[in-house]
Amino acid sequence: SQQGEEDPQALSIQEGENATMNCSYKTSINNLQWYRQNSGRGLVHLILIRSNEREKHSGRLRVTLDTSKKSSSLLITASRAADTASYFCATNQGAQKLVFGQGTRLTINP
Amino acid sequence: DAGVTQSPTHLIKTRGQQVTLRCSPKSGHDTVSWYQQALGQGPQFIFQYYEEEERQRGNFPDRFSGHQFPNYSSELNVNALLLGDSALYLCASSVGAGHNNEQYFGPGTRLTVT
Numbered sequence: 500s501q502q503g504e505e506d507p508q509a510l511s512i513q514e515g516e517n518a519t520m521n522c523s524y525k526t527s528i529n530n531l532q533w534y535r536q537n538s539g540r541g542l543v544h545l546i547l548i549r550s551n552e553r554e555k556h557s558g559r560l561r562v563t564l565d566t567s568k569k570s571s572s573l574l575i576t577a578s579r580a581a582d583t584a585s586y587f588c589a590t591n592q593g594a595q596k597l598v599f600g601q602g603t604r605l606t607i608n609p
Numbered sequence: 610d611a612g613v614t615q616s617p618t619h620l621i622k623t624r625g626q627q628v629t630l631r632c633s634p635k636s637g638h639d640t641v642s643w644y645q646q647a648l649g650q651g652p653q654f655i656f657q658y659y660e661e662e663e664r665q666r667g668n669f670p671d672r673f674s675g676h677q678f679p680n681y682s683s684e685l686n687v688n689a690l691l692l693g694d695s696a697l698y699l700c701a702s703s704v705g706a707g708h709n710n711e712q713y714f715g716p717g718t719r720l721t722v723t
Contacts (some may be wrong), residue, residue, distance in 0.1 A: 511643070533713070539697060541613075542714040587651050596642070596665050597701075597712060599651030 504600050505588060511606040518575040520603040522588030523568075525606045529591045531564055533573050536602070545573075545586075578607045611636060613702050613715035621721045622690050630685040631716045634702030641683040642712065643675060647687045658683050659705075687720075708719040 505534040506521045522531070530549045534542040548555045548564045548571070555562045561574040574583055585604050614633045622628050628660045634641050644652035654667035658677035677683045681702075687694055697719050701712040 505652050534714070539646075539648075539719075541699065541716040542701075543678075543715060547711050574628065588649075594658065596654050596667070597644075597652075599644075600647075601651045 503582070505586070506595065507603060507605040508601070509604045509606075510576060511608060512609050514578060514580055514607050516578055518578050518582070518605055518607075520573045520586050520588075522571045522573070522600055523538055524571075524588075524590045524598075524600075525529075526590075526592060528577075531571050532587060532589045532591065532597065533560075533562060533571075534587045534599075536587065537583075542587065569607045575605075580607050613638075613700055613714040615698075615700050615718050617718060618716070621723060623723055624690055624692060626690050627686065627688045628690060628720060630687075630698050630700075630720070631682065632700030632702075632715060633682045634700075635713050638704050638713070639681050640703045640705060640710075641677060641681065642701045642703070643683070644699040644701065645669070646699060646717070648696070655685070665667070673678045674697045678710055680714050680717035685692075690722045694723050695720060 504523050533545040534548045536542050546557050546562050548562050559576045564571045583606050585602045587599050587602045590598045613635050616631045623698040642657040643655040648653040655669050657664050661677045672688045674686045697717045698717045699717045703710045703712045
Protein backbone atom coordinates (compact mmCIF):
# COMPACT_ATOMS: atom_id res chain seq x y z
CA SER A 500 0.00 0.00 0.00
CA GLN A 501 1.15 3.52 -0.58
CA GLN A 502 1.67 6.07 2.16
CA GLY A 503 1.16 9.34 0.43
CA GLU A 504 -1.80 10.64 -1.43
CA GLU A 505 -1.44 13.51 -3.84
CA ASP A 506 -4.22 15.91 -4.55
CA PRO A 507 -5.37 16.66 -7.16
CA GLN A 508 -4.72 13.58 -9.29
CA ALA A 509 -4.63 15.80 -12.37
CA LEU A 510 -4.18 19.55 -12.83
CA SER A 511 -4.34 21.61 -16.00
CA ILE A 512 -3.40 25.31 -15.98
CA GLN A 513 -2.30 28.05 -18.36
CA GLU A 514 1.35 28.90 -18.81
CA GLY A 515 2.40 31.59 -16.37
CA GLU A 516 -0.08 30.56 -13.67
CA ASN A 517 0.95 29.00 -10.38
CA ALA A 518 0.41 25.30 -9.72
CA THR A 519 -0.19 23.89 -6.27
CA MET A 520 -0.11 20.19 -5.44
CA ASN A 521 -0.81 18.66 -2.08
CA CYS A 522 0.39 15.50 -0.39
CA SER A 523 -0.92 13.75 2.70
CA TYR A 524 0.71 10.90 4.56
CA LYS A 525 -0.12 8.63 7.45
CA THR A 526 2.87 7.94 9.69
CA SER A 527 5.81 9.78 11.23
CA ILE A 528 8.53 10.70 8.80
CA ASN A 529 12.19 11.73 8.76
CA ASN A 530 11.79 13.80 5.64
CA LEU A 531 9.54 14.29 2.63
CA GLN A 532 10.81 14.57 -0.92
CA TRP A 533 9.20 15.77 -4.13
CA TYR A 534 10.06 14.27 -7.50
CA ARG A 535 9.14 15.01 -11.11
CA GLN A 536 8.68 12.36 -13.79
CA ASN A 537 8.41 13.04 -17.51
CA SER A 538 6.61 10.54 -19.74
CA GLY A 539 7.10 7.49 -17.51
CA ARG A 540 10.87 7.82 -17.37
CA GLY A 541 13.23 8.34 -14.43
CA LEU A 542 12.38 10.48 -11.44
CA VAL A 543 14.09 13.84 -11.02
CA HIS A 544 14.66 14.94 -7.44
CA LEU A 545 13.20 18.40 -6.82
CA ILE A 546 13.45 19.16 -3.14
CA LEU A 547 13.84 17.50 0.27
CA ILE A 548 12.30 18.94 3.39
CA ARG A 549 13.17 17.54 6.80
CA SER A 550 10.60 16.86 9.48
CA ASN A 551 11.84 19.82 11.56
CA GLU A 552 11.51 22.26 8.64
CA ARG A 553 8.32 24.07 7.72
CA GLU A 554 9.14 25.66 4.37
CA LYS A 555 11.80 25.38 1.72
CA HIS A 556 12.45 27.18 -1.56
CA SER A 557 14.33 26.21 -4.68
CA GLY A 558 14.05 28.50 -7.68
CA ARG A 559 10.38 28.59 -8.69
CA LEU A 560 9.52 25.82 -6.23
CA ARG A 561 8.17 26.30 -2.74
CA VAL A 562 7.48 23.36 -0.45
CA THR A 563 5.72 23.48 2.88
CA LEU A 564 5.44 20.75 5.49
CA ASP A 565 2.92 20.54 8.31
CA THR A 566 3.77 17.52 10.43
CA SER A 567 0.79 18.11 12.73
CA LYS A 568 -1.54 17.65 9.76
CA LYS A 569 0.76 15.13 8.05
CA SER A 570 0.63 17.11 4.84
CA SER A 571 2.89 18.91 2.40
CA SER A 572 2.35 21.18 -0.57
CA LEU A 573 4.42 21.93 -3.66
CA LEU A 574 3.96 25.30 -5.34
CA ILE A 575 5.39 25.95 -8.79
CA THR A 576 5.28 29.64 -9.63
CA ALA A 577 5.14 31.15 -13.12
CA SER A 578 4.60 27.76 -14.75
CA ARG A 579 6.17 26.88 -18.09
CA ALA A 580 5.28 24.28 -20.71
CA ALA A 581 8.39 22.34 -19.65
CA ASP A 582 6.84 21.85 -16.20
CA THR A 583 4.32 19.44 -17.73
CA ALA A 584 5.00 16.16 -15.92
CA SER A 585 3.85 13.93 -13.09
CA TYR A 586 4.82 15.05 -9.61
CA PHE A 587 5.26 12.65 -6.71
CA CYS A 588 5.76 13.13 -3.02
CA ALA A 589 7.72 10.48 -1.16
CA THR A 590 8.10 10.05 2.55
CA ASN A 591 11.24 8.72 4.16
CA GLN A 592 10.27 6.70 7.19
CA GLY A 593 13.79 5.68 8.04
CA ALA A 594 16.89 4.25 6.41
CA GLN A 595 16.06 5.78 3.07
CA LYS A 596 13.09 3.63 2.12
CA LEU A 597 10.86 6.00 0.18
CA VAL A 598 7.11 5.54 0.13
CA PHE A 599 5.47 7.26 -2.84
CA GLY A 600 2.00 8.51 -3.52
CA GLN A 601 0.23 8.00 -6.84
CA GLY A 602 1.23 11.39 -8.16
CA THR A 603 -0.33 14.49 -9.69
CA ARG A 604 -0.33 14.80 -13.47
CA LEU A 605 0.32 18.45 -14.27
CA THR A 606 -0.38 19.86 -17.73
CA ILE A 607 0.71 23.39 -18.63
CA ASN A 608 -1.24 24.77 -21.59
CA PRO A 609 0.51 27.34 -23.81
CA ASP B 610 29.96 13.21 -13.39
CA ALA B 611 27.79 10.31 -14.53
CA GLY B 612 24.43 9.94 -12.90
CA VAL B 613 22.63 6.70 -12.20
CA THR B 614 22.61 4.41 -15.20
CA GLN B 615 20.42 1.39 -15.88
CA SER B 616 20.44 -1.32 -18.49
CA PRO B 617 18.74 -2.40 -20.58
CA THR B 618 16.30 0.38 -21.45
CA HIS B 619 13.57 -1.95 -22.61
CA LEU B 620 13.06 -5.67 -22.25
CA ILE B 621 10.40 -8.11 -23.42
CA LYS B 622 10.12 -11.48 -21.72
CA THR B 623 7.70 -14.39 -21.69
CA ARG B 624 5.84 -15.65 -18.63
CA GLY B 625 7.94 -18.05 -16.60
CA GLN B 626 11.25 -16.68 -17.78
CA GLN B 627 13.87 -15.00 -15.63
CA VAL B 628 15.26 -11.49 -16.05
CA THR B 629 18.25 -9.54 -14.74
CA LEU B 630 18.32 -5.76 -14.61
CA ARG B 631 21.44 -3.74 -13.91
CA CYS B 632 22.18 -0.45 -12.18
CA SER B 633 25.29 1.65 -11.72
CA PRO B 634 25.00 4.25 -8.98
CA LYS B 635 25.99 7.87 -9.17
CA SER B 636 29.67 8.48 -8.55
CA GLY B 637 30.39 8.58 -4.83
CA HIS B 638 27.18 6.76 -3.88
CA ASP B 639 27.29 3.42 -2.09
CA THR B 640 23.61 2.56 -1.51
CA VAL B 641 21.26 1.26 -4.17
CA SER B 642 17.50 0.88 -3.91
CA TRP B 643 15.14 -0.71 -6.42
CA TYR B 644 11.56 0.34 -7.10
CA GLN B 645 8.77 -1.05 -9.27
CA GLN B 646 6.38 1.38 -10.94
CA ALA B 647 3.25 0.03 -12.55
CA LEU B 648 1.55 2.14 -15.19
CA GLY B 649 -0.27 5.09 -13.65
CA GLN B 650 1.02 4.35 -10.15
CA GLY B 651 3.76 5.66 -7.92
CA PRO B 652 6.96 3.65 -7.46
CA GLN B 653 6.94 0.88 -4.86
CA PHE B 654 10.03 -0.04 -2.86
CA ILE B 655 11.44 -3.49 -3.61
CA PHE B 656 14.67 -3.59 -1.60
CA GLN B 657 17.85 -1.72 -0.74
CA TYR B 658 21.49 -2.77 -0.83
CA TYR B 659 24.30 -1.32 1.23
CA GLU B 660 27.75 -2.85 1.80
CA GLU B 661 26.74 -5.71 -0.49
CA GLU B 662 23.89 -6.78 1.77
CA GLU B 663 20.13 -6.45 1.49
CA ARG B 664 19.24 -3.96 4.24
CA GLN B 665 15.55 -3.43 3.76
CA ARG B 666 12.85 -5.16 1.77
CA GLY B 667 9.40 -4.13 0.66
CA ASN B 668 6.38 -6.32 0.19
CA PHE B 669 7.66 -8.34 -2.76
CA PRO B 670 7.88 -12.14 -3.09
CA ASP B 671 11.12 -14.10 -3.02
CA ARG B 672 11.02 -14.26 -6.82
CA PHE B 673 12.59 -10.82 -6.59
CA SER B 674 16.22 -10.98 -5.54
CA GLY B 675 19.23 -8.78 -5.89
CA HIS B 676 22.92 -8.36 -5.51
CA GLN B 677 25.38 -5.56 -4.93
CA PHE B 678 28.95 -5.76 -6.16
CA PRO B 679 32.10 -4.33 -4.55
CA ASN B 680 31.97 -1.39 -6.98
CA TYR B 681 28.47 -0.60 -5.60
CA SER B 682 26.66 -1.52 -8.81
CA SER B 683 23.62 -3.72 -8.39
CA GLU B 684 21.44 -6.28 -10.13
CA LEU B 685 17.77 -7.04 -9.74
CA ASN B 686 16.70 -10.57 -10.64
CA VAL B 687 13.12 -11.67 -11.13
CA ASN B 688 12.34 -15.37 -11.54
CA ALA B 689 9.24 -17.09 -12.88
CA LEU B 690 7.94 -13.90 -14.47
CA LEU B 691 4.23 -13.11 -14.27
CA LEU B 692 2.22 -10.78 -16.47
CA GLY B 693 1.84 -8.53 -13.42
CA ASP B 694 5.59 -8.00 -13.29
CA SER B 695 5.30 -5.75 -16.33
CA ALA B 696 6.40 -2.34 -15.08
CA LEU B 697 9.08 0.31 -15.07
CA TYR B 698 11.91 -0.74 -12.75
CA LEU B 699 13.77 2.16 -11.22
CA CYS B 700 17.09 2.14 -9.46
CA ALA B 701 18.04 4.88 -7.01
CA SER B 702 21.38 5.58 -5.42
CA SER B 703 22.37 7.53 -2.33
CA VAL B 704 25.15 7.88 0.19
CA GLY B 705 25.26 5.72 3.30
CA ALA B 706 22.31 4.63 5.34
CA GLY B 707 21.43 8.01 6.75
CA HIS B 708 17.86 9.06 7.03
CA ASN B 709 18.07 12.41 5.32
CA ASN B 710 19.97 11.71 2.15
CA GLU B 711 18.60 12.49 -1.28
CA GLN B 712 18.08 9.59 -3.63
CA TYR B 713 18.96 9.96 -7.29
CA PHE B 714 17.03 7.87 -9.77
CA GLY B 715 18.09 6.30 -13.03
CA PRO B 716 16.03 6.40 -16.25
CA GLY B 717 14.51 2.99 -15.54
CA THR B 718 14.11 -0.29 -17.38
CA ARG B 719 10.74 -0.94 -19.01
CA LEU B 720 9.93 -4.64 -18.62
CA THR B 721 7.09 -6.15 -20.61
CA VAL B 722 6.00 -9.71 -19.83
CA THR B 723 3.89 -11.43 -22.49
